[in-house]
Amino acid sequence: MTARRTESPPQIDIDRLFHALGDPTRRAMLDRLSEGPMSVSRLAEPLGVTLTAVAQHLRVLEACGLARTEKLGRVRTCRIDSAGFDALERWIRDHRTAWERRLDRLASFLAEDGG
Amino acid sequence: MTARRTESPPQIDIDRLFHALGDPTRRAMLDRLSEGPMSVSRLAEPLGVTLTAVAQHLRVLEACGLARTEKLGRVRTCRIDSAGFDALERWIRDHRTAWERRLDRLASFLAEDGG
DNA sequence: GAAATACTGAAGTATCCACTTGACAATTAG
């Protein structure tokens, strides 16, 4: 049947986000953009891939709120978008509490019965 | 030439990490493990995939410090490992400062010359 | 208007990856 659960329409964002951040080229793009907004070709310069590839990555970054772009004349200017980053932090915060709950439970279990 | 930059041996961890977290099944596994340690088959129960698949995911989670497992008799017990989570938080912290530097630069640029 | 610049679109390719099946190994239970 070749399942691969990709049915769920709720909660797509964090999926896209992690996936986007999982690529080194995209992270390099974000690092570069953290120096300030720039055109697609300038962004592409040190990356060692074609303009086309960079444009494709850009679409991925835009889709998950990590970058925004806007075209003016023939130049598309790219900048970081904090929305994606915020979502990431939210996810971390939420899940860290779950982690800590687990640690608490473990601690109280160990406290209750001495072995 | 079909490049696909996968040469770099430094900095592999964050790559694995994001990749690991990009999969909904693996995140579900972590959520479940945050309820406490459990066997592989118990972990697999609500996931709707085969035991084999779960075991494969487990290896991925272990490889990036998100889970640890240990086999005792015929049962492999799985638990969350905070190392991966810590690395994630470190990455976020570091990159948020870069974000904020950028915002500062943008602000001072706007302040310096009125438009 | 011709040439350069900056990007876009379509199509193809190699690789990766989530998942499966099916056979097997090891441990525990009856």
Place this chain on the structure above:
DNA sequence: CTAATTGTCAAGTGGATACTTCAGTATTTC
């Protein structure tokens, strides 16, 4: 010992994805 339980290994499949090339399309520049 025989069964059942719990997990592991090897191999394969289909779909995603990170690239590429090549042929456009706008927009500037000269």
